[in-house]
Amino acid sequence: xxxxxxxxxxxxxxxxxxxxxxxxxxxxxxxxxxxxxxxxxxxxxxxxxxxxxxxxxxxxxxxxxxxxxxxxxxxxxxxxxxxxxxxxxxxxxxxxxxxxxxxxxxxxxxxxxxxxxxxxxxxxxxxxxxxxxxxxxxxxxxxxx
Amino acid sequence: xxxxxxxxxxxxxxxxxxxxxxxxxxxxxxxxxxxxxxxxxxxxxxxxxxxxxxxxxxxxxxxxxxxxxxxxxxxxxxxxxxxxxxxxxxxxxxxxxxxxxxxxxxxxxxxxxxxxxxxxxxxxxxxxxxxxxxxxxxxxxxxxxxxxxxxxxxxxxxxxxxxxxxxxxxxxxxxxxxxxxxxxxxxxxxxxxxxxxxxxxxxxxxxxxxxxxxxxxxxxxxxxxxxxxxxxxxxxxxxxxxxxxxxxxxxx
Numbered sequence: 001x002x003x004x005x006x007x008x009x010x011x012x013x014x015x016x017x018x019x020x021x022x023x024x025x026x027x028x029x030x031x032x033x034x035x036x037x038x039x040x041x042x043x044x045x046x047x048x049x050x051x052x053x054x055x056x057x058x059x060x061x062x063x064x065x066x067x068x069x070x071x072x073x074x075x076x077x078x079x080x081x082x083x084x085x086x087x088x089x090x091x092x093x094x095x096x097x098x099x100x101x102x103x104x105x106x107x108x109x110x111x112x113x114x115x116x117x118x119x120x121x122x123x124x125x126x127x128x129x130x131x132x133x134x135x136x137x138x139x140x141x142x143x144x145x
Numbered sequence: 146x147x148x149x150x151x152x153x154x155x156x157x158x159x160x161x162x163x164x165x166x167x168x169x170x171x172x173x174x175x176x177x178x179x180x181x182x183x184x185x186x187x188x189x190x191x192x193x194x195x196x197x198x199x200x201x202x203x204x205x206x207x208x209x210x211x212x213x214x215x216x217x218x219x220x221x222x223x224x225x226x227x228x229x230x231x232x233x234x235x236x237x238x239x240x241x242x243x244x245x246x247x248x249x250x251x252x253x254x255x256x257x258x259x260x261x262x263x264x265x266x267x268x269x270x271x272x273x274x275x276x277x278x279x280x281x282x283x284x285x286x287x288x289x290x291x292x293x294x295x296x297x298x299x300x301x302x303x304x305x306x307x308x309x310x311x312x313x314x315x316x317x318x319x320x321x322x323x324x325x326x327x328x329x330x331x332x333x334x335x336x337x338x339x340x341x342x343x344x345x346x347x348x349x350x351x352x353x354x355x356x357x358x359x360x361x362x363x364x365x366x367x368x369x370x371x372x373x374x375x376x377x378x379x380x381x382x383x384x385x386x387x388x389x390x391x392x393x394x395x396x397x
Contacts, residue, residue, distance in 0.1 A: 042368075042371070044371070045332055045333050045371050045374060045375065046332075047331065047332045058271070060330075060332075060333040060367065060371070062333075062363075062364045062367030062368050063364050063365075063367070063368050085368075089365065089368050089369070102368075125271055125272075126271050126272075127364065127367070128271040128333075130271070
């Protein structure tokens with residue numbers, strides 16, 4: 001097989017592997033419990049979608065008053081979101097949560113390979129935080145014959 | 146494998162009732178709507194639906210046990226309102242059975258119509274202040290009637306999941322059936338969309354639903370139903386819901 005074809009196929013394989021890993025990672029994170037009850041934090045619901053070269057996270061921060069109550073930092077390749085609730089809430093009289101108060105949201109999200117940390121932007125609107133993570137991908141033009 | 150379904154309604158349902166259904170789906174619009182409706186219409190719990198297909202759970206509220214899929218009923222003026230509310234999602238493998246059993250029961254009780262309360266996920270929901278409500282029905286005359294009341298008929302795309310199957314069963318068995326679907330978040334509980342759906346319901350059945358409290362408690366509901374939302378999304382995989390983001394070949 002010609003060398004250029006082999007090289008392009010490897011590039012494709014790498015890109016598919018990257019996408020597969022990304023999907024498994026998001027699925028794994030979706031299956032984690034939503035409460036870190038001991039430290040009074042709850043994990044917010046979020047969804048992730050690709051938009052061109054950006055990974056867009058939309059995080060439901062219901063109960064957070066303003067952007068000043070939100071802290072977003074990148075630590076060792078992970079995005080750490082902490083957001084204070086305007087008033088603590090209790091989950092109800094469910095045994096596991098009885099008497100426990102949730103005071104903040106906390107979410108750790110592993111950035112995908114190629115994420116440009118300095119280019120991350122966030123916007124808070126109607127209780128939803130939208131985080132746009134630019135991702136540099138290696139592109140190879142394939143000749144069509 | 147097929148599962149058996151048991152519907153137990155302890156009180157007599159008068160002929161010509163409105164049968165309103167709130168099953169978990171995108172934005173949990175259905176159960177948020179029926180939960181609110183039961184409170185403001187002061188409906189009584191009159192029965193349950195159970196099946197080995199449902200998760201083996203029993204709810205307790207204020208010391209009282211409840212089935213996760215419950216039937217409520219009561220009068221609003223001269224009309225009897227029958228409500229099915231569920232706190233668990235229907236597993237995709239059992240959608241067809243439940244749809245058939247539900248419509249069978251509706252035929253047996255001679256209901257006036259089946260109204261499915263729910264949402265339709267839109268990507269720009271965070272920018273929408275007042276969600277729009279669409280009506281979906283197989284009967285064109287129902288769509289036209291809704292249009293005359295200011296509710297837009299769904300024009301293109303798929304309706305997926307349990308509601309699609311109930312619409313089909315209703316059509317096959319000659320029961321007037323329609324879904325009121327408001328623009329909603331896919332993955333987050335959406336009381337705002339539930340309020341829009343209930344407003345449309347009021348327009349359709351002529352009994353206004355006061356949604357003030359629902360909107361006041363919007364944030365609290367969004368916080369408290371996160372876990373239920375997450376379980377619903379996990380359970381919904383393969384339910385046909387993914388088709389709602391698909392362009393049908395009919396339009397290609």
